[in-house]
Amino acid sequence: MEERRRVINSDLIFKTLSALGCNVLKDEPLSKHCSFKIGGKADFFIAIPNEQALLTFFNSVLANNYFILGGGTNILFSDEGYKGVVVHLTGNFGKISILGDEISCGGGALLSNVLKTALENNLSGLECAAGIPGTIGGAVCGNAGNRDKWISTVVKSIEVYKNQKKEIINKNKVQFGYRASSLENCVITKVNFSLKKHTRNDNDLQEVSENIQKRLKTQPLNIPNAGSIFKNPNGFSAGKLIEKVGLKGKRIGGAQISELHGNFIVNTDSASAKDVLALIDLIKEKVEEKFNINLETEIKIIK
Template sequence: MLSKRIINELLDLGCIILRNELLSKHCSFRIGGPVDFFIKIPNEAALSFLLQYVNRKKIYILGSGSNVLFPDNGYNGIVATLVGEFKYCFVNKYNITCGGGTQLSDIVNLTTIHNLTGLEFAIGIPGTIGGATYCNAGLQTKWISSVINGIEFFNENSQKAYLDRKDISFKYRTSSLNTCIITQVRLKLNKKSKSNYNINKYLYHRIQTQPMSLPNAGSIFKNPIGLNAGKLIEDAQLKGVCIGKAKISEKHGNFILNTGGACANEVLYLIKLIQAKVKQKFNITLEPEIKIIK
């Protein structure tokens, strides 16, 4: 898939290439077997070169890996992540421009320093702005899409392109950016008039309601319209249920925890169990929010 010549070119362009790298090292679940090539891409020249020589379908773009479940037998292809020159953010009045690989937490911090409002809900959401944009990350009724002004990306034909907010469709935890590799996101915020009370409120709520100490991938299921997936799982008496080393959190029913050495199949088994019980008890189909990679 990657000839010696392409590998050497990528190395010259500053990439770090890891062979048979365990994906468990690159996701918050700490689960996943080896990938043929794990590539850290530091700049647009390297990304453009990779896309020129490798079929896009063979490349999985990873942010911080906080919303994915990789299979135990790994991934046949390339997992690539944006590093180096893709990590930046700068402020111009109410606008923030950031590289696709920038951590969301760094951007939230910057909004606090510059007294900007609109992104408080994102405090504590792990991951990159690229991943958050792709997934339309959010909390309750707040979404990242509400502060996005436009994006820069590589399209399915491996060409660099731009989209204004009005040309992107965002829905609950999803976007129309399926085949895009998001390299830059432009945000538009507002001037804050009060103290940072809101940010503390969001952080406090997260600490109170979510398990913090064991590896997980955040909410496993999307909330059905008007309902709360965690509450449905709790009402189905599934909190605390374990399969092997995977466990449904006792603190939040919509979190599955890796209690130490869990494998993807155990998590998948729990996902199916939850879906079956919730369907049986409430006639509701829960749809996974996490990306289950095959």
Template sequence: MARTERPARTKQDWARMLEGVRGTIMYQASLQDYTSFRIGGPADVLVEPVDVDDLCRVVAKAHAERIPVFVVGGTNLLVRDGGIRGIVVSLRRLKSIRQEPGHVLYADGGVGMPALIGYAIRRSLSGLEWGAGIPGTVAGCVVMNAGTRLGEMKDALKAVRMVDPRGRVVDIPATEIPFSYRRAHLPRGIVAGVWLQMTPGDHARIEKTVKDYLQYRKDTQPLTLPSAGCVFKNPPQDSAGRLVDAAGLKGARVGDAQVSDKHANFMVNTGHARAADVLALIRKVRAAVKKQSGVTLELELKVVGQA
């Protein structure tokens, strides 16, 4: 027998399914304001849970109805122009930070890295200086094992609090998580919070390190335009930015998507770029680098959604 397509859910269907959720619920919401690229089509439903319990409730309801859940956030994300089907969750309301004994910080997944670094500086705690200038969330930085030349997330991570696909809270020690370049190999689920092992330090020295590295990033990266950070992973013993520059692609454009003339491994949204523009520019850059150097660049950028 031919498979019968399930009819699309109405707004009333979604409202009944999400009854009891205390956070904000939006229908056909544009995801442009939820990505650092300022690009992205609509979500069927966008939910902003108010706390971890609310997040568990959303995930449990989605699991019972067999509806996919996607978490939007972080800086290495490109949402295609057709948007994302199912439920999209934003953790932006999960912003709690607290200090625990032993110089440990706990931060909800929606805490921005600048806010967390500022919290650590005020308490003279060292261990996050490497994150200066990273605008993403704590959860996003864990998932991609975000890092710079000064260090990466795994260096400070003590444990991760996750909400599993059935909506249950699971705490995982960092020692049980395999890490690789720009990736934490986590079980399925949503990063709801993290514990970070910090070290007491000199307040002035910590603050100076952060300010100096932030200035370095401002001088070398296009931080004033919407972007998703580095587009390509660095090949072994080489730099993706160097390869793109050597291929003559600095400043190359497709629509309003442009290879930054400041850092060739960044693509920026100069106005009203679409995801299709960025993807076309990625193809152009990869082809040119392959022809010039023989290297096939691997994406660091995560591409999701429908065309």
């Protein structure tokens, strides 16, 4: 009886969410939703296009166990998939608007679209995002950037749902660190950036173009991957350490440490999460053994 009631209730929730424009998918392969192309099935995958639908989701039992997914470009899903709901912001959450020297955008907006909008409007400050895939939510949550600059520098305020309640947080109330922030338990729905207005932005275009050229030469962009696997330890390059322990090109199953960049693992042949995790363990072991350095993963491993 209890089971029957639960099923009827969740059926009703799914119907309500669908009526509000959500795309509700059952037993959805997560390999379809991440750049690594790895991962088992999620019980449910729900693409949520507006705030009303998000609130409805939060007010349902489904919100007891969910994971917020952006572009899936910094993620390793497990082979067993995800027991619960994977939520993805779409529709209105992808909107971008400009007011003076500020850009306001939804948590689901693509970082590349926001950068393009900034450049087209002679607004500078986001050039460090050039070539970084994924969404604004993922970028701000993980303080994305390059070696010298991070997205948090130009964040002004952030709208989030925390414990199902909406809050607008000023940047000074958020702790941003190296590929980290205190926003990890929030759903980022909107971000306001404060940028610099110029009459011409040739320098910005040059910085963007240089960033992209460098990536094309140094990263295996034509094979599925999730970007840098490890954070760079203070004063070291994780990629160089991996190269020095002789692991570049090492394969386990369908996964391989890139020949081009030691800190990238590529999915060359239907790799499993197990293959990738075995390479991660091997790298950590060898780097620790030779350099006494404990590498910390940058990618999020979701079980």
